Amino acid sequence: MAIVELKVPNVGESINEVTLSSWLVNEGDYVEVDQEICELESDKATLELPAEEAGVIKFVASEGDDLEIGAVVATVDTAAEAPAGDSKDADKKEAKADAGPEEKKADAAETPAEETAEETTYATGHASPAAAKLMKENDLKPEQIKGTGKDGRITKQDVQDALDKGVQAEAKESAPAPSPTPKPAAASGSISMAGGDFSREVRTEKMSRLRRTIADRLVEAKNGTAMLTTFNEVDMEPIMNLRKQYKEKFKEEHGVGLGFMSFFTRACVLALQEFEAVNAQIQGDGKTLQYHDYVDMGIAVSTDRGLVVPVIRNAESLSMAEIEAKVIELATRARKNELDLDEMTGGTFTITNGGVFGSLLSTPILNAPQSAILGMHKIEQRPMAINGEVVIKPMMYVALSYDHRIIDGKESVSFLVRVKDYLEHPEKMLLGADPVQQLLGL
Amino acid sequence: MSDFQYDVTIIGSGPGGYVAAIRCAQLGMKTALIEKYNTLGGTCLNVGCIPSKALLDSTEHVHKAKTEFSEHGIGVGDVNIDFKQMIKRKSEVVQQTCDGVSFLMKKNKVDVHTGVGSFKDAHTISVKPAKGKAQEITTDKVIIATGSKPASLPFIEIDKKRVITSTEALSLEKLPKSMVIIGGGIIGVEMGSVYGRLGVEVTIIEYMDRLIPSMDADLGKEMKKVMSKIGVNILLKHKVKEVKTTTRSVTVKADDPKGEEQTFKAEYCLVAVGRKPYTAGLGLENVGIETNDKGQVPVNEALQTNVENIYAIGDVVRGAMLAHKAEEEGILVAEHLAGQKPHINYRLIPNVAYTWPEAAGVGFTEEELKEEGRTYKVGKFPFKASGRARASMDTDGFVKVLADKETDEILGMHMIGPRIADLIIEGVVAMEYRASAEDIARMSHPHPTYSEAVKEAVLAATEDRALHI
């Protein structure tokens, strides 16, 4: 009889602890080689732990535990027999007996490693009507339930089993004040099952690993730097006009929409190359400055797990269309929780857009060890005095928070003024200068 | 806790209203149902689904006796039609079905109030019977289920004598010689079948380029063929512009596709251009609910109106005007009131025309998939190739399956053929579970049945490997 320990693997540099967020199998299940047995949440990413050996599983850690790298999660008894009817191999053999062309294709492509891996299809996690209702009533997501139906469909019994096991609604990590699910209209009426009309209940909840990391890093940035913010405002009309004019063509040509992000990224990249300190950072020793010839642009993306900042590498080398495509790709993958750790580390500057939520003005916090961060905000029609006349313009406040230890006031303010200038005169972004002046060699 | 007489009051006893009442009662609410007519069941039971099906069945027998019995080796001589008896039988079926609803209300302890329900305020409803004094009831929640009435065109006056709606067409006293039907939608083709089979000279005038235009275009094309077979004259792309009556007849003028005016004279003109939501006398103004430009009561996803305690379901709200849609909505609101969280997949509400062959569809039509730019495959199987259909002499029609080109997921099922009104549910179940065409193809379908045509069509969709063609 052999007992094999399943341990928390080394998941990446600078990560020494993970949280066991949920079991994907039941205690005592017979697990196959490479079958995913639990979900581990690290600072930034979630990963599934595969079983190294087949056998009957026994849990050592529990859901919600913080585990160090190398800690034992579960043990597998490899001497245990695979249950006869349940085995995937048996299923496969049966299927082979009357294999249509489809299965034959699948068989040919099979490698030993894939043999036991679960196949997912478009229908995996699709809940039956009764299951879907039960899930909605208990605020459960398909990811929280293991579907035992055909191709991983979720049956009514699967939801019941999950509820019996105590699976609960996921806490909404992104919202600082979680909004309670709206009560059905009847809750306050005569057919209500609840007690009084108001509640004084409180709720405690373990902070997710991501939320804790965010918390630590924000405090660190606030306490460990000399942070200051400078503001400016941008007349967005030129860009909006440009977008209006070229929207369709751009889309046709490049297959992506022309958004604001490419303009802001480009403007910052050009300004960063001019004001090097804004793109630099203080080394860990506190004595050395590191300058970058390139711009790795962090783009803050809000997901339902919290804020993540994927990085666009060598943003200075990308065209507008490439930037747009990259932003969309990273944001989508961030929201699907598909980003690798190294896609979220190593940025040299960050742009964050509070405008999407309606923020008029804010002071962003540095994404340490970076030295500056640009905050975009919402565009608002405001009366502006131009040449002695009041004109209504679509205006946006921009904020640059920076580390005063390495960036002087003059530099930061000039940087932001330059960004503003690029945005208000997008044609200058072509060569980093006015094309007419360029032509005239001025 | 409640100061009201009722937890919930439902106005209108159609399939939406009475089903909501049963479900509310099942969930333990004290429930009232208000209906202005003496019989329960609404449009569907009194002047809609049930009577139309009763007449469709009677007349299909006539049709078979006339055209198919001799082939079966049955001689019946001249087929004698007793139209009065036909209408009487229909009325009995309606009566029994409506009585059934009354019984269900008693069984579930739902209080039925007869009279026109009208809001005084959000929690008080006056019920005014045809004779006598209005009475007021108070209620916590309200569900509006007042249904719909036949719609017309602005220049047509429905006098109910010569220019009639489906309601009158279901209760004619004498079999007419001729009838012009304006509108080739489901009600138009159903009533056209009833009278066409009885030898009435029927002309259907449709504005669009096909019959039953809300359904997959292939169904409309086939429908035209089969309707023509029973002698119904079908005119597509014709724009009716005038309807004039005398005491004995009615004259309809329409522009044909070339823009030339055509004149049609008949004993009756049946206006079947759709139905409009009905809220007259409901007193919506007293609670601050405004209907939209289609006359519908606006509701959110939970079918709640802008007044928190008032909900609305069925024909009076957006969506298909179908009895089973109204029923699902009745159940949804009842369960929502009880704190549950049900959901309706509106895309999967099947649409059926009870002609013979019957026509039915669910999911995306081919036209919709094209418009969405989705890549799909089509599997089609004609009843001509079905042994079961040959045995019953019902070889018209086909089953058509639309599946996603990449994933093989079934996206739509459309059929026209024998008893397919009862077959379309296979498509609903398949799509609720997001089954692939091959999934269905791998399920055993009993032989010989019409359902084998579904299996053959999904086989064809999977990878063009239908067996029997």
Ligand SMILES: Cc1cc2nc3c(=O)[nH]c(=O)nc-3n(C[C@H](O)[C@H](O)[C@H](O)COP(=O)(O)OP(=O)(O)OC[C@H]3O[C@@H](n4cnc5c(N)ncnc54)[C@H](O)[C@@H]3O)c2cc1C
């Ligand atoms: C000829 C015909 C054939 C049809 N065939 C089919 C079919 O085969 N399959 C199908 O699914 N659908 C069919 N329909 C459609 C179906 O009848 C309707 O979709 C269905 O009846 C809608 O149900 P409902 O509960 O919303 O309203 P309704 O059935 O219209 O019921 C509303 C009820 O509310 C009452 N009411 C209205 N206002 C008040 C008030 N202020 N106070 C009290 N009572 C009030 C009305 O008297 C009526 O009884 C057919 C319709 C017609 C006309």
